[in-house]
Amino acid sequence: MNFLIEQASSFAADIDGLIIIIAVLAGFWFFVAEFVLFYFIFKYSRKNQAQSEYITGEEPELVKWVHWPHIAVLVCDIVIIFFAVKVWYNVKQDFPQPDETIRVVGYQWSWKFVHPGADKQLGTEDDIEMIDELHLKVNTTYHFKLESEDVMHSFSIPVFRLKQDAVPGRVITGWFKPIKTGQYDIQCAEMCGIGHGIMGSQLYVESEEDHNKWIQSVNGQGETLSQVQ
Amino acid sequence: MSNDHDHHEQSIWEKYIFSVDHKVIGMQYLFTGMLMALIGGFFVYVFRMQLAFPGAEVLGWGIVNSAEYNALVTNHGSIMIFWVAMPVLIAAFGNFLIPLMIGCDDMVFPRLNRLSYQIFLISALVLIASFFVQGGGFGGAWTAYPPLSANANYNLTPWGSILWLVAVALEFVAFLMGGINFITTLMNSRAPGMKMYDIPIVVWMIVLASILFMASVGPLIAGAIMLLLDQTMSIGFFDPAKGGDPVLWQHLFWFFGHPEVYVVLLPAMGIVAEVMTTFSRKKLFAYKTVLNTAIATGILSFFVWAHHQFVSGIDPRMANIFTVTTVIISIPIAEMCFVYIATLYKGSIEFTTAMLFALAFLVEFLLGGVTGIFLGASGSDIYFHDTYFVLAHFHYTFVPIAIISVFAAIYYWYPKMFGRLMNETLGKIHFWGTVISFNIIFIPLFILGASGQHRRIYNYENFPQLATDGMQNLRVVATMGLIAMLVSQIPFLYNFVTSWKKGKIAGNNPWKANTLEWVATSPAPHGNFKELPTCYRGPYEYGKMEGRKDDYWPQNEES
The missing domain is CATH 2.60.40.420 (Cupredoxins -  blue copper proteins)
Known part of the structure; x- marks a missing residue:
């Protein structure tokens, strides 16, 4: 069974292309976030780290780790919006002359x-x-x-x-x-x-x-x- | 204030049934929500059995016909959102936690609070009654799109659809009263010294959720009354033959329906923040960022509703605007997730059952979040709309929200509710059983959705492309996952009931946490505190602090 079924219309490939773009971009963030999350869960378990540090999350050298991904997500969003609107326009707004x-x-x-x-x-x-x-x-x-x-x-x-x-x-x-x-x-x-x-x-x-x-x-x-x- | 509560013996009646005590009302909401969850769980068992073994007799139900199937899916959705997620996340924990965590003796409007629960209970009874009337329960999907929902000639449930609508409207009234109470209480009754940024995040989140709810529900209450008039008097607000417009309902519904997602998400995020900070012994990473992203999400959530309607007949140009707003809402949500993950950095994580559920919330919710982008992007939504991909996506958000985070909260606050700890071994069996089987249910449903399987179909044999052996096997796997998930709740229920009398005595502060509810005795008495606490610092002072032996610093401890 294919993950997506066959493409039988002229715009099916465009929509699948958009799905793949989103899968790559969103998938990237998903795996990065899950990887960091699991890494922290194991690295900072009580067994490995007997006492925690006092960190407010307002230290500039730490904030950048949240700030830069935040900008990067915004860039990904713009790419996704661009392609989503493009595909949408072709399918739902701009109709070719009918036979x-x-x-x-x-x-x-x-x-x-x-x-x-x-x-x-x-x-x-x-x-x-x-x-x-x-x-x-x-x-x-x-x-x-x-x-x-x-x-x-x-x-x-x-x-x-x-x-x-x-x-x-x-x-x-x-x-x-x-x-x-x-x-x-x-x-x-x-x-x-x-x-x-x-x-x-x-x-x-x-x-x-x-x-x-x-x-x-x-x-x-x-x-x-x-x-x- | 606290003098009112002193020393008069209460009868059982006064204490548990007609109580105005916020904790008892919270419990009433919790137990009602849990009972409704059992009904919602039974419904999903019946219709998933029908999907896995079409036409076979389902143990405990019998043959499922298509009218019953529609009523089961409709009411499963309605119950899980309106009678489980909302009462448990907002009303139960809001009622129980807000006065305790801000250090006061009760809600500011205790009688309004009692009325809120009573109306909620009536709404639940009306809903249950709707299953037994002539024609059976309403089967027009939880979104209740007219003209199907408006006209008994179309839906064939003349009484079921009316009662369903009345139940939903009553439920909204109950939550409006609750919301007024939560907001006013937080504004007026905080412990002396508790500034805006000293309020525990879960309290913020429940109150923000109440504001979102109150700001979004008005149009839907108006819509519900219009629909009721259509049903009972054929006025025709949504009937094109009489000059009405059926798409109008969709706007009224989703203008509420999308903020509603965040109404339940925010309290869940709040619960996770409390549990994670306590068990990683870490200050919440960037408290103000969490709060700001929650407010940003809340505001943005009012501008995304039409992404449910891309293909519903709205002007196609409008879809572009809503694609932009919908995809942009990923930014505050992603930031909130990053900040939560960063909270674990250099922590010292103790894997209690509550903590496991809190971590599982993040692990699972991330998948629910990223799959939403496929649906928010108009171009790909053309294909995914109303398929099982949508269904799997929102269960990857709603199950972490309404099930996983709620379990985190129950394991975490149980000692404050009942004075005893729940059993950790049973808790871990419950945790792994629930979380693993949850994924076994919904991963196959993503695949089925991507293969074009559309929703609310009681038997796929009429669709040759969907009736393949491979797809049927995936349906069976999902149903097996569901049964495993339901069975996994048995150790929880056993644990919940037996720990009440036999659990280890908890003491006031078993988790060495900072927030004010842990100052009260466990279980907290009527009136909550012997002496109302004063607040000296923020709620998340955990970690190695100069001049302190302990790795925590309760909010009420004088420096």
């Missing part, structure tokens, strides 16, 4: 996906509506229009590193670009009632050829498949 747009509607306890169909336009006759099944074409930039019919849901595709809450009364736009074919999980990541545990859908990322075949197989008509599970 296609889909609608995603959460309701207790399924996802409804409206695909634009062969004409690549939403809101036309050949839209394909599916319950708990999302079909995407690889290497295509999608915008999604996310809605909820009842309570809060959260549209989550772990292999895309994508998560966005669906809020009743709002249409929230986001984007992704699948870069890898395969079948993956779609979750609802926000507690949404007793069926929250079964609110899972399947994502099929297909090659252009397979995707067209799928569009033909549903015959260009909106069709609702029976609910999975």
Whole structure:
């Protein structure tokens, strides 16, 4: 099992890169702090040190040991903030032009996906509506229009590193670009009632050829498949 | 003042049930908190068994259905935060310690104090009652996001959700009263000579926590009333169909919810400071820095709440601001940790059970602290939000806070509470059992979270990527760790009860500590001190001092 699961969207690698930067910087401080802590615990145990010294912690030669790490943590924080905002901006603020747009509607306890169909336009006759099944074409930039019919849901595709809450009364736009074919999980990541545990859908990322075949197989008509599970 | 307390025989009723004595009220909070912890512990046992062995009958419960599962996780969280961490850390130790440590005879508003406990007790009873009403207990997560929490058609717990909300609101009222008392008492009743920088850190921390609580809880009480009106009269504050906004609740909740983290963290840090200085025989490293970082953390904690809402539909530009504030809060917290570690430098550490728990607090909390940065950084939170990574992160902060530091405090102050010492051998069995099994629970949960496992799912079989054998094995390991941790509490409970009558007699100052509570007899009588003490110096004068034979110098000893 990989520590992080596979990357199937264009921005998944960016998010994982940020995670690694934080792991290195925060990990460094974690190990330094734990090392010093354990070193002191053993070195200054009563067995090794029968009597303690009187130290106020205001002596300049000692304060520097807290002061300099403090500055260094600040520098690390700035690095982390820089990369965090950069990744966030790419994923959540700066949307590339879409090739296609889909609608995603959460309701207790399924996802409804409206695909634009062969004409690549939403809101036309050949839209394909599916319950708990999302079909995407690889290497295509999608915008999604996310809605909820009842309570809060959260549209989550772990292999895309994508998560966005669906809020009743709002249409929230986001984007992704699948870069890898395969079948993956779609979750609802926000507690949404007793069926929250079964609110899972399947994502099929297909090659252009397979995707067209799928569009033909549903015959260009909106069709609702029976609910999975 | 102290004359009021003299010589009238109290009935059991007066002494233990309707007492206005701060120590008895502290005990009432402690025991209520411990009982609630048993309920919260039982709940986690049931739902972790369901996760490890989905669909199997759980001993002591039976088959767990999804509605029950949701109610169990919701109420586990609610109980552990509102009915365990807060009453034990703040109310129990705040009540017990503040008057003793600042050298006065009682709280300034003893009757308000009694009322605070009584309302708290009612809140606990209301919560327990909510499990048994038609539809069962509330299952919409401890964050209670509407519209799910606001509408019985969605949550299917028409009574459970109302009672849950009433219980939480009552609990806030109780803690508001407690907070008023703590702050006023510290301001007005300090022993003569006790200046600002002579106040023990734990007292500072509890009072700062009370200020944080009082400053942050207002919006949530307003929110709770709005939600109650939505539930009972369908007013629609949070209903978009009626022009309301469900995200508003999230702001009101987390504006309280994040400072709340520091409301419980600060008293725990305070406890650790007292225990560490005593058993390393060291003055607290840079007292003023500790105090300043605590105040800085408290102020900053009001500007970080939306990091819980990065992906909740807030304006994405706002996430950048909250990333900056959230990551920056690591600075005072890191500094506080550095200073605590530095306190050990050139100390002479005695590994009593209390000290082991205090050291374990630092060891474990560091991991909880650094994993928070992954979540505070907006970019990586997109992936980690609402996964088990979050869950493991906050248990690495909350377990050290509400469990480990509380055990440090109980082992340390038990002699002052009951006049006897707890058994050290049983204490060490309890310590190693608790701390090792704690890590066995939550390390696997970090891995599961990083693999994409999302929260509050009663059975992962509907998610093929999460239903692998490898992940299921990790779930079983975590559950085994939990059972080991629960079993490890048996020696503690045995020790706690038997030491009451059979423990070694403690004497007034068994740990050779400096602070004023050790001047009172053990257990401290009604009215606390025979003669109210005067304070001559700071609380942490430990170590080799010129012209002194002893390595400690009590606050009340005249130079």
